[in-house]
Amino acid sequence: MRGISRRTLLATGGIALAGAASGCGTPVATSFTGAQPATADVIFWHLFGGGDGANMGTMVDSYRSSSGRSVEPTLLSWGNPYYTKLALSASSGRPPDVAVAHLSRLPLLARAGLLEPVADQFTEAGITQDRFTPAAWEKATVDETPYAVPLDTHPFVMFYNVELAEKAGLLGSDGRLKPLTGRDDFVAAVSAMKEAGGEEYGAVCTITADPSTNWRLFTMAYSGLAGPLVTDLGTKVTLDRDAAGETFEFLQSLTGSERLMPSTATATTSSTLFSQGRVGFLFDGVWQIPTYRGVEGLDFDVAPFPPLLGSDPVAYADSHALVVPRSEGRSSARTADAVGFIKGLLDQSLTWADGGHVPAWLPVQESEDFRSLDPQSGYIEAAFNAVYDPPGWYTGAGSDFQTAMGSVIASVLSGGTDPSSGVSDVADSLKTFSTARSPV
Amino acid sequence: MTTGAVALPARKVDETSRSATPEDRGPRGHTKVGWLFAAPFLTLYVLFLIGPVLIGAVISLFNTTTVTPGLGTWVGLSNYADVLSSGDFWASMWHSVLFTLLTTPLLLLLPLLFAILASRMARGQWFYRLAFFAPFVVPSAAVCLIFAFMYTPETGLISNVFGWVGLTPPDFFGSTSGAWFAVTLLTLWWTFGFNFILYTAAIQEISEEVYEAAAIDGAGPWQQIRSITIPLLRPTMSLVLILQVLASLKVFDQIYILLAGGPNYSTRPVIQYIFDTGFTSYRGGYAAAATLVYFVILVTVSVLWLLIRRRTAGPQSA
Numbered sequence A: 001m002r003g004i005s006r007r008t009l010l011a012t013g014g015i016a017l018a019g020a021a022s023g024c025g026t027p028v029a030t031s032f033t034g035a036q037p038a039t040a041d042v043i044f045w046h047l048f049g050g051g052d053g054a055n056m057g058t059m060v061d062s063y064r065s066s067s068g069r070s071v072e073p074t075l076l077s078w079g080n081p082y083y084t085k086l087a088l089s090a091s092s093g094r095p096p097d098v099a100v101a102h103l104s105r106l107p108l109l110a111r112a113g114l115l116e117p118v119a120d121q122f123t124e125a126g127i128t129q130d131r132f133t134p135a136a137w138e139k140a141t142v143d144e145t146p147y148a149v150p151l152d153t154h155p156f157v158m159f160y161n162v163e164l165a166e167k168a169g170l171l172g173s174d175g176r177l178k179p180l181t182g183r184d185d186f187v188a189a190v191s192a193m194k195e196a197g198g199e200e201y202g203a204v205c206t207i208t209a210d211p212s213t214n215w216r217l218f219t220m221a222y223s224g225l226a227g228p229l230v231t232d233l234g235t236k237v238t239l240d241r242d243a244a245g246e247t248f249e250f251l252q253s254l255t256g257s258e259r260l261m262p263s264t265a266t267a268t269t270s271s272t273l274f275s276q277g278r279v280g281f282l283f284d285g286v287w288q289i290p291t292y293r294g295v296e297g298l299d300f301d302v303a304p305f306p307p308l309l310g311s312d313p314v315a316y317a318d319s320h321a322l323v324v325p326r327s328e329g330r331s332s333a334r335t336a337d338a339v340g341f342i343k344g345l346l347d348q349s350l351t352w353a354d355g356g357h358v359p360a361w362l363p364v365q366e367s368e369d370f371r372s373l374d375p376q377s378g379y380i381e382a383a384f385n386a387v388y389d390p391p392g393w394y395t396g397a398g399s400d401f402q403t404a405m406g407s408v409i410a411s412v413l414s415g416g417t418d419p420s421s422g423v424s425d426v427a428d429s430l431k432t433f434s435t436a437r438s439p440v
Numbered sequence B: 001m002t003t004g005a006v007a008l009p010a011r012k013v014d015e016t017s018r019s020a021t022p023e024d025r026g027p028r029g030h031t032k033v034g035w036l037f038a039a040p041f042l043t044l045y046v047l048f049l050i051g052p053v054l055i056g057a058v059i060s061l062f063n064t065t066t067v068t069p070g071l072g073t074w075v076g077l078s079n080y081a082d083v084l085s086s087g088d089f090w091a092s093m094w095h096s097v098l099f100t101l102l103t104t105p106l107l108l109l110l111p112l113l114f115a116i117l118a119s120r121m122a123r124g125q126w127f128y129r130l131a132f133f134a135p136f137v138v139p140s141a142a143v144c145l146i147f148a149f150m151y152t153p154e155t156g157l158i159s160n161v162f163g164w165v166g167l168t169p170p171d172f173f174g175s176t177s178g179a180w181f182a183v184t185l186l187t188l189w190w191t192f193g194f195n196f197i198l199y200t201a202a203i204q205e206i207s208e209e210v211y212e213a214a215a216i217d218g219a220g221p222w223q224q225i226r227s228i229t230i231p232l233l234r235p236t237m238s239l240v241l242i243l244q245v246l247a248s249l250k251v252f253d254q255i256y257i258l259l260a261g262g263p264n265y266s267t268r269p270v271i272q273y274i275f276d277t278g279f280t281s282y283r284g285g286y287a288a289a290a291t292l293v294y295f296v297i298l299v300t301v302s303v304l305w306l307l308i309r310r311r312t313a314g315p316q317s318a
Helices: A006-023 A025-033 A051-067 A080-091 A101-111 A121-124 A134-139 A162-167 A183-197 A210-222 A241-255 A266-274 A286-293 A332-347 A349-353 A378-383 A402-415 A419-435 B005-018 B029-061 B078-084 B085-120 B125-137 B140-151 B157-164 B175-203 B209-216 B221-232 B236-247 B253-259 B270-280 B284-313
Strands: A041-048 A071-073 A098-102 A152-161 A203-205 A281-285 A300-305 A315-318 A318-323
Touching: A041 A080, A041 A332, A051 A071, A051 A286, A051 A318, A051 A349, A051 B029, A080 A098, A080 A101, A080 A300, A098 A101, A098 A332, A101 A134, A101 A318, A121 A281, A121 A332, A121 A349, A134 A152, A134 A286, A152 A162, A152 A210, A152 A286, A152 A349, A152 A378, A162 A183, A162 A300, A162 A318, A183 A241, A183 A281, A203 A286, A210 A241, A210 A281, A210 A315, A241 A419, A266 A286, A281 A286, A286 A300, A300 A419, A315 A378, A332 B236, A402 B175, A419 B236, B029 B236, B029 B284, B078 B157, B078 B284, B085 B125, B085 B175, B085 B236, B085 B270, B125 B175, B140 B157, B140 B175, B157 B236, B175 B236, B175 B253, B209 B221, B221 B236, B236 B284, B253 B270, B270 B284
Parallel strands: A041 A071, A041 A098, A203 A281
Antiparallel strands: A098 A318, A152 A281, A152 A300, A152 A315
16 A cells, blocks of 8 residues: 555545446436436337247347437336336336236236326327237226237137147148137047047146236136136135136046046146147147247147137137336427337237237237238237236235135145135135235 | 444444543544544444444335335335235245354364364475365355356266265255255365464464473374363364354355355345335335344344353453
């Protein structure tokens, strides 16, 4: 320390500190003033990794070059942590300009007043109700005000092995699965697949350690018979015990008495059995299409579920949507950029559809380009029959609610719980959720 | 959450210094300077520890949420009633206690054994000390990622080791017992070094002369360890015990990063429960009430330990 006096050291340190602060000036300064950081024209948060992340990257890049606007995308980890960050950023007044949200997660965000309504500025840009899949737009509407712009619908569907289906005589003249008409037809089709494959099972669905998949399967079947499990933002239980009992009995017969599906299957079991052609059907979400497209020697296609219980087909689904979180300090010019960016992403829905999603934006969904995509064009109707998570402050993609419900359902499917105790367990769990004090 | 562990020793130090030195406190100016020197610490302590605890106590009486500004509506003590009657809260409380029961004995005795062994190495002691302490400085996220690789079914190193000796590896992520095994082993490897260093320091405090005298009287190495080292390490052992109990009760990072509290919340510790309700479910007031219940439990544990120590060890022990 000899050559340098304390004063020089402090001065140098001070200059260095000032330099560091001005180096990342805007965010540091704005964090003190409470304003939104403005490092780009549009700050965008999303939760897409893997193939979806790559597609979103392409879309953002092409928007950048076509519009000349700067966009700063941030990828955050999927599920609960994402929504925690989104809610906190909006309630503390420093949200991104545009964020991705699942429509199933919308009720709480909208009710808490964290989102800008989809109103005039959107209409001017051509983002209007008549240009979206009705089911998605309806789910984007909370208390009669739309709060999100749906990007897609991603339903829970049936993957099928084309070779086995042909052998089982299930294909129509167009080379696709003949429409199944109801429960008996469905069971017969799975049995035919089992015989065609000559293996132990005809279908597989991930049951072990994957509560969300169980929840999707159950909700799809149950919604053929009854309405949502809860209403009034989750504070009122509207469980139909008879319908739930019937659903459990039907699902348990598939894994139990009929022995058509394995009663324990992890995600690895499912992908192994289906990839190796040892089962004819796989029940999973369309976002798995890219996974199986890469499997060599597997010829598969995708179809929506037929009506299982009840007379109308129901597809359990969720949607990715784009929202503009509310921020006091956002100028109308910035909002216009945000809306322009959302419109830019909608226009590139074809790129997005590569991940298996059905575009919610009708101009793309009805285009010849999309209609010729395989297998995406095979399940467009599922987007129109979509049933989402019941609206509640605790429901939605990746929520504790899905975990709790899915665990009970898994226990019924694996044979550990009989249908009537399953219904009681569901009712108990719903009581815990519905009586917890709502944050909004 | 850490206040239970931090506040107590601080208050104790305060008491002893006040009672031990009433007359030799010196001129008034000295106290002022003392406060001045303590000011930076006190400012931070009030700002980041006392302040948040008080705020937490206030919001635990309201339906405060993280999605709306302000305190929310007054709900009195009903948040506390909800916490105390919540099965999920007590289940997670039990997981924290179970983790403490699993890790404390191992982390109390194994570092003692290895510290004694290392102290008897004739050469290269620095290497053993470094080797045992090094894992402690690795951040929890890095440790968990490395162990997650090693626990992976089929391909992970630890899973394979079970195969080499002809055993079926437990399902580290899918079964409750496997998950506890995984997180206990990780914690043992990771935090071993801290207790090891405490023991090593205490061993160095023991005078060489005592050993020499014993050697002259004909005591072998084993007798020396049993009759000199271990009795003289007893105060350190009880310090390690209480530090370890409090640290284990505060467990969060490893379980959250490695298992996310799974499978099906069967390993979720109480701090993750507080995090889940407060941030994921946006219920700040309820989470604050749960935190204070947990805080009271930790303080009770600390006070009980102090009382037991006073009774058994007499007044001279620190």
